Amino acid sequence: MLIDLEKRVLSLVDEDEVIRWTQELVRIPSVYRPEKGEAEEPAARWVEARLEEIGLETTFEFVEPGRPNVIGIWRGAEGGKTLMFEGHTDVVTEGDVSHWTYPPFEAEIVNGKMYGRGANDMKGGLVAAICAIKAIVESGVKLGGDILIGAVCDEEGRMIGIKHFVKQGWADNVDAAIVCEPEENHLCISQKGVMWMRVTATGKMAHGCMPLTGVNSAYPMAELLVTVQGIEAAQIAEHGRHEFLGQPSITPTIMRSPVRGEPQNNAMPARTEAVLDIRLIPGQSPEEIEARIKAACDTIHARDERVAFEVKVLEARAPTATDRDEPVVKVLDQA
Known part of the structure; x- marks a missing residue:
């Protein structure tokens, strides 16, 4: 049952404002297109303006040119706990606009649904966090600690925004965090880890009619990938299935042979490259998997020293x- 204080805060959430602000933010394109000079700064400036209107202390930090983080703080009792809300301002590309039923950056509402790139992932969630903080501030409730919000850049790419956020020390005193990603209103308390690894096998190029004059890099790479499949099976056997995340995986995603230049039917590749997408569940060690893959490369090299791996x-x-x-999980589960 809600207490009177909670009811007061909830009564101050303006649903029309949530919708209107989400539309405003969706209408600010924030796809990272460096070739066009487009990035997250306009969207981040919008977030900064809303936080300042509410009364938060704000900090605007550029991670790279045009790619800022916005941080806002509402101070409560000194020495108390800190609750953080986190979201990102970038969105993935809209792709071929002809495939859209409604324009991707107009945030049209049709039959109770908003259509727009980033409406779901995750400008709607970011606005929800801002409006929640606004309601708390307007209620006048005396908090036992601080509220911190971070609107970071580049979630869809290298995650330079959140890395910079952590490096700058913003997360040092955070006791609990709510990441406002769209998860169909489910509480997500676990997340897979990821390790992307590029493996390059180098031999010696030769003409297809004289293969013995070279070293075909495709064969050692093929052997390595079979071994990697075995490493994946061993990891599944050792760690099993996580109750929320399922089983770990090692997936070859990008293959290049040759790595550069135009492939020819009669040219044996000197170099073959594979990218591995490794997904981790709690209990796994990225360092252990990296060591096993490197050991497999060393084994192949030991049999034929003409083959080198990187x-x-x-x-x-x-x-x-x-x-x-955890208290934050229990509270959100009851919300």
């Missing part, structure tokens, strides 16, 4: 899990 980790993010008994 392994480069492009990105690594550990899996996360929040205990279902």
Whole structure:
């Protein structure tokens, strides 16, 4: 049952304003297109303006030119806990506009649904967080700690925004965080980790009619991928299925042979490249998987020293899990 204070806060949430603000934000394109000089700054400026209107302390930090983070703080009792709301201002490309039923950046509402790139992922969620903070501020409730909101850039790419946010120390004193991603109103308390790895096998190019004069890089790569499949099976056997995330995986996604230049029917590739998309569940170690793949490369090289491997980790993010008994989980479960 809601207490009177909670009812007062909820009564101050203006649904029409939530809709109107979401439309305004969706109408600000924030696809990252460096070739056109387009990025998140206009959308971030809109967020900054709303936070300042509400009365939050704001900080505007550029991670890269045109790619800022916006941070807002509402101060409560000194020494208390900090609750954070997090969202991102960038959106994925709208693609071929001819496939859209309604224009992607006009946020039209038809039969009770808003159509627009980013309405769901995740400008609607970001606006919801802003409006929730606004209602709390307007209610005059005395908080036992601080509210922090971070609207970061580049969630859809290299995640430079949240990395910069953490590096700058904004997350140091956060006790609980609500990430406002669209998850069909489900509480998500676990998240897979990811490691993207690029493996390159190098041999020696030769003409197809004289293969013995070269070293075909495709074969050692094929052997490695079969071994990687075995590593995946071993990880599944060891770690099983997570109750929310399912099983871990190692998926070859990009294959290039040759890596550069135009492929020819009669040219044996000197270099073959594969990108592995490795998805991790809690309990797995990215370092262990990397070590196993490197060991497999070393084994192949030991049998034929003419073959060289290079392994480069492009990105690594550990899996996360929040205990279902954490206070923030229990409170949100009852909301």
